[in-house]
Amino acid sequence: MGQRVVIGELGEEPLQAIDQFASLVEMERPDPATLGPRDVVIEVASAAVGWVDLIMASGQYQHVPEPPYTPGLEYAGTVSWAGGDADLPVGTRVLVDPFLAGPRSSGAYRGYGGFASYAVAPREAVHAIPGALTFARACNLLGNYETAYHCLIARGRLAAGETVLIHGASGSVGLAAVHVAKLVGATVIATGRSAAKLAVVKAQGADHVIETSQPWRDEVKRLTDGRGVEVVYDGVGGPISTESLRCVRFGARYLIVGWAATPFVAKGKGERGAPHANQLPTNLIMMKGLDVLGCPTVISTVNDPSIRAARLAQVLAWASAGQLVPYVSRTYPLADFKAALHAKWHGEHVGGVVLAP
Numbered sequence: 001m002g003q004r005v006v007i008g009e010l011g012e013e014p015l016q017a018i019d020q021f022a023s024l025v026e027m028e029r030p031d032p033a034t035l036g037p038r039d040v041v042i043e044v045a046s047a048a049v050g051w052v053d054l055i056m057a058s059g060q061y062q063h064v065p066e067p068p069y070t071p072g073l074e075y076a077g078t079v080s081w082a083g084g085d086a087d088l089p090v091g092t093r094v095l096v097d098p099f100l101a102g103p104r105s106s107g108a109y110r111g112y113g114g115f116a117s118y119a120v121a122p123r124e125a126v127h128a129i130p131g132a133l134t135f136a137r138a139c140n141l142l143g144n145y146e147t148a149y150h151c152l153i154a155r156g157r158l159a160a161g162e163t164v165l166i167h168g169a170s171g172s173v174g175l176a177a178v179h180v181a182k183l184v185g186a187t188v189i190a191t192g193r194s195a196a197k198l199a200v201v202k203a204q205g206a207d208h209v210i211e212t213s214q215p216w217r218d219e220v221k222r223l224t225d226g227r228g229v230e231v232v233y234d235g236v237g238g239p240i241s242t243e244s245l246r247c248v249r250f251g252a253r254y255l256i257v258g259w260a261a262t263p264f265v266a267k268g269k270g271e272r273g274a275p276h277a278n279q280l281p282t283n284l285i286m287m288k289g290l291d292v293l294g295c296p297t298v299i300s301t302v303n304d305p306s307i308r309a310a311r312l313a314q315v316l317a318w319a320s321a322g323q324l325v326p327y328v329s330r331t332y333p334l335a336d337f338k339a340a341l342h343a344k345w346h347g348e349h350v351g352g353v354v355l356a357p
């Protein structure tokens, strides 16, 4: 007998959903007699605790799940059973593609999230874990690094020798962006609110780190010999965004990745509308000739599925070669899922946070 987390109702906001509507219930291993020839049953070893798992529980993410559902967009584990056409030996170490299975997907597999002892995914969503990644690192690979790739490379055209300012660099997507920017050959200036977390970000490859609790714009200027950066990666939003527009070069690319500092942009409970959206000053965008680029990884891929193959192949290749190693700072047992989600919401850890069913 296993266990899984169930969100019984969407909340007004994430922590209310977790505290009031989430519970741990028993589950059986899915019965192969009910599954198809290309289905795979995975015994989950690790599931990433994602920002999206939180805002999805309050219906504030663009993809609204239908409760009751099991969270856990991204997970890794071992094959426990595979259908006759799946051609996957039991025991294979695998990670599951969050675009094609789990609560972020739209089809038959959206009921199987990773906050569970077992999940079912279609064969096309199941990849052998690349390189020597642990389960905890493997479940932090695709969402984080495909986002970093989409933002920095596909949208931002970041090139060797350029300087990129990365806000929210201690987060799971932010730290992936630091790794990808370094692989590209860029200079990274990373920001955050905590010296202790920034020390880890620096050890993970950032060239420079700056605390935003004090005035920071002049430091960016100083580090770029007064010129400003070529690219801004903004996963934070709020006042930091406007300040960033004042330390960029003419013609810089401004990447809108997320708004961790203003999470209540959208209404709760899955209602449509965004009464608290961030705003950017058009005078600075105009006078500095900026390219402001929205970077929604999933929505862009739904609009043009052809953009994914190169991105996915590159991320898997980098991981196979050991050039990308997701950083995981804390693993919680499944029973402590509420503590893990609270910690993620409050930014208590650097990089990946993981549940171990």
Ligand SMILES: NC(=O)c1ccc[n+]([C@@H]2O[C@H](COP(=O)([O-])OP(=O)(O)OC[C@H]3O[C@@H](n4cnc5c(N)ncnc54)[C@H](OP(=O)(O)O)[C@@H]3O)[C@@H](O)[C@H]2O)c1
Binding pocket: 050, 051, 052, 147, 167, 168, 169, 170, 171, 172, 173, 174, 175, 191, 192, 193, 194, 197, 198, 235, 236, 256, 257, 258, 259, 260, 261, 262, 295, 296, 297, 298, 344, 347, 351
């Ligand atoms: N574009 C896309 O396709 C895409 C994909 C995935 C995620 N996202 C978005 O990217 C953002 C970051 O995601 P993530 O997974 O990296 O989240 P995360 O792990 O929670 O990290 C967010 C980081 O933002 C920083 N931050 C600065 N001011 C903050 C504030 N007032 N409140 C909370 N955090 C603040 C924190 O760093 P310090 O504590 O060091 O300041 C924190 O580490 C989210 O908005 C998410 O929705 C976008």
